[in-house]
Amino acid sequence: MAHNTGLTHWLLRHAKLVLGLIALVGLLGVWFSWLLWQLLSSKEHQVVAEQQRSAATLLVERVQEDLEEQLRSFARFGRRIESLEQFDTHSWQHESHVQLEDFSSWHVLVLIDRQYRLRHVFTRAGDLPLEQAHYQQVLRRFSGLAEQAREQRRDAMTPPHLTRHNRLGQGHLVPLYDPQGAFIGWLYGGFFVGELMARALIPMIEQGYVIRLQQGEQVIFDNDPERRLGNSQGVATHSPLYLRDTRYDIWLEPSEALVSAGFTDWPQWVLLASLLNTALLMLALFYNYRRLQAEQAVRQSKLLVQELLALTGQAADALLVMKPEGRQVLYASPRLLELTGHANEAAIQRLLKERPSALTPEPERWQADFTPGKTHEFRAQLAHTNGSLRTVDVSARGVLFHRERFVLYSCRDASQRMAVEQALKEQSLLDGLTGLHNRRAFDQAIARAIDGLQAGAPCTLVMLDVDYFKRFNDSLGHQAGDDCLRELGQLLSDNTRRDSEQAFRYGGEEFALLLEGDSNAAGKAAEHIRLALQQRAITHPQSPLGEVTISLGLAEGLAQQSAEAWLKAADQALYQAKQQGRNCVVKADA
Numbered sequence: 001m002a003h004n005t006g007l008t009h010w011l012l013r014h015a016k017l018v019l020g021l022i023a024l025v026g027l028l029g030v031w032f033s034w035l036l037w038q039l040l041s042s043k044e045h046q047v048v049a050e051q052q053r054s055a056a057t058l059l060v061e062r063v064q065e066d067l068e069e070q071l072r073s074f075a076r077f078g079r080r081i082e083s084l085e086q087f088d089t090h091s092w093q094h095e096s097h098v099q100l101e102d103f104s105s106w107h108v109l110v111l112i113d114r115q116y117r118l119r120h121v122f123t124r125a126g127d128l129p130l131e132q133a134h135y136q137q138v139l140r141r142f143s144g145l146a147e148q149a150r151e152q153r154r155d156a157m158t159p160p161h162l163t164r165h166n167r168l169g170q171g172h173l174v175p176l177y178d179p180q181g182a183f184i185g186w187l188y189g190g191f192f193v194g195e196l197m198a199r200a201l202i203p204m205i206e207q208g209y210v211i212r213l214q215q216g217e218q219v220i221f222d223n224d225p226e227r228r229l230g231n232s233q234g235v236a237t238h239s240p241l242y243l244r245d246t247r248y249d250i251w252l253e254p255s256e257a258l259v260s261a262g263f264t265d266w267p268q269w270v271l272l273a274s275l276l277n278t279a280l281l282m283l284a285l286f287y288n289y290r291r292l293q294a295e296q297a298v299r300q301s302k303l304l305v306q307e308l309l310a311l312t313g314q315a316a317d318a319l320l321v322m323k324p325e326g327r328q329v330l331y332a333s334p335r336l337l338e339l340t341g342h343a344n345e346a347a348i349q350r351l352l353k354e355r356p357s358a359l360t361p362e363p364e365r366w367q368a369d370f371t372p373g374k375t376h377e378f379r380a381q382l383a384h385t386n387g388s389l390r391t392v393d394v395s396a397r398g399v400l401f402h403r404e405r406f407v408l409y410s411c412r413d414a415s416q417r418m419a420v421e422q423a424l425k426e427q428s429l430l431d432g433l434t435g436l437h438n439r440r441a442f443d444q445a446i447a448r449a450i451d452g453l454q455a456g457a458p459c460t461l462v463m464l465d466v467d468y469f470k471r472f473n474d475s476l477g478h479q480a481g482d483d484c485l486r487e488l489g490q491l492l493s494d495n496t497r498r499d500s501e502q503a504f505r506y507g508g509e510e511f512a513l514l515l516e517g518d519s520n521a522a523g524k525a526a527e528h529i530r531l532a533l534q535q536r537a538i539t540h541p542q543s544p545l546g547e548v549t550i551s552l553g554l555a556e557g558l559a560q561q562s563a564e565a566w567l568k569a570a571d572q573a574l575y576q577a578k579q580q581g582r583n584c585v586v587k588a589d590a
């Protein structure tokens with residue numbers, strides 16, 4: 001992916017800009033989604049409006065058709081009357097009744113002769129004579145129109161006028177001719193416009209339309225007088241409606257439910273999908289960028305670690321970095337290669353896999369629980385390719401690095417430290433003044449001797465004490481006392497064989513000997529020491545003998561005897577030696 005390196009580098013260097021761009025992509029996505037939604041919604045709105053308009057136009061056309069049919073039917077009624085030979089009052093009543101049954105908004109039918117006399121009047125309501133008088137006047141008023149209809153041989157419609165009932169009405173005039181074509185008169189049908197229209201508009205109202213019908217400025221019909229219009233989301237139509245030459249205006253507005261039924265949910269779904277798409281795109285971009293950053297961080301950390309590890313090459317400690325699983329070696333420092341004699345990491349890797357005991361006699365310790373943060377410290381033997389073994393102090397630590405577990409081993413040559421430790425250990429068991437083993441060493445030795453006694457190896461404890469040492473100090477000074485004790489220490493050291501006879505400074509001017517063998521042999525050895533000191537003839541001005549002497553008490557160890565009891569027996573013997581005049585050896589009673 002070399003061609004990507006430059007871009008990746010740039011992207012990583014401008015994190016804020018990149019995150020800003022991702023946010024911008026998100027904003028653009030949201031804006032685009034909104035735009036798309038707007039577009040689809042308005043498109044759908046247009047389609048719905050178009051549908052509504054054509055539905056409304058169709059409805060108006062149907063109403064118009066219905067009205068026309070009523071007028072045609074009325075004209076047919078006229079033709080029927082023309083054809084009747086006998087046209088008496090009874091027939092008129094019958095025919096009118098039949099006719100008005102079909103046209104419920106028509107309220108009056110009048111048959112007029114050529115001289116404008118009312119031949120027959122059929123009225124739905126009201127007083128007949130009054131109606132007759134009224135229509136006599138009405139017909140006179142429209143005589144011009146009637147004459148025109150007669151001349152043109154076509155029916156005519158009176159203009160809208162206020163009826164006797166104070167309602168807007170219109171009249172339909174049909175000229176009548178006998179079979180020979182001679183003019184007979186007119187048939188006049190009167191109807192209330194509001195009623196006629198309302199009946200015609202019923203299907204529209206039932207479908208949920210808000211309707212207003214006007215004749216000029218006069219509102220004839222309105223099923224929404226409170227003006228609750230405006231729910232149709234701008235979908236409203238205005239159409240003219242004609243009753244012959246009279247124009248009416250009809251405003252139609254579909255109800256909210258009617259309009260809503262025309263809309264679908266898919267612009268919202270498209271919006272949702274588009275927003276989801278944007279969110280996914282942003283997530284993908286963001287996730288990939290964070291991954292890129294994380295990878296870069298790992299790369300940088302590795303470089304740092306490598307640099308750091310390279311520095312450890314100069315350190316005194318040998319370093320080994322490996323994975324806890326499978327013992328995969330990731331790094332072996334030059335010092336480790338030097339200590340083991342191997343040429344490279346690969347050789348260490350092979351060694352760990354094939355012969356881990358070459359690195360430590362307890363390979364399982366290298367596989368301990370390396371919970372991150374946990375450290376194991378132990379001493380191991382490191383084998384060199386030349387066959388030599390080197391003791392090393394190992395510190396093994398589990399480390400969690402970028403979610404991966406590693407084990408860091410640092411090994412340090414332990415020989416120097418061991419020497420120091422050994423020296424310190426030995427030091428702690430020696431008496432500083434005399435160079436003999438001290439009381440601590442004596443405690444350990446007597447415990448071992450008791451173990452030996454139980455195993456059947458006889459041993460005798462000798463306690464010895466300088467006679468009149470207080471006087472020695474008092475007369476010659478403490479320094480001389482120290483010199484005396486040092487010389488006695490040397491004498492004891494010279495007269496004890498290292499492996500089977502041990503001498504200790506028990507405390508102060510008191511010494512102890514642990515001599516392998518029974519009390520007889522030990523008695524001889526003790527006597528030998530006493531004499532050896534005497535031969536040194538160290539001057540003691542305050543001693544009756546004039547020289548430094550010692551008293552010795554000895555007790556052979558018994559099986560099942562405690563150290564305290566053994567010591568007490570030897571002490572008692574020493575006490576007896578003092579009692580017997582000092583400068584002698586006394587054995588404890590068996």
Ligand SMILES: Nc1nc2c(ncn2[C@@H]2O[C@H](COP(=O)(O)OP(=O)(O)OP(=O)(O)O)[C@@H](O)[C@H]2O)c(=O)[nH]1
Pocket residue numbers: 433465466467468469470471473477478479480481482485507508509578582
């Ligand atoms: N110079 C010197 N004196 C010591 C040391 N340790 C103990 N002493 C002295 O040894 C003396 C022991 O005195 P005592 O316990 O009375 O016994 P003693 O005078 O030897 O008399 P007997 O044991 O009965 O013969 C004391 O005066 C101690 O001060 C030491 O390290 N250096």
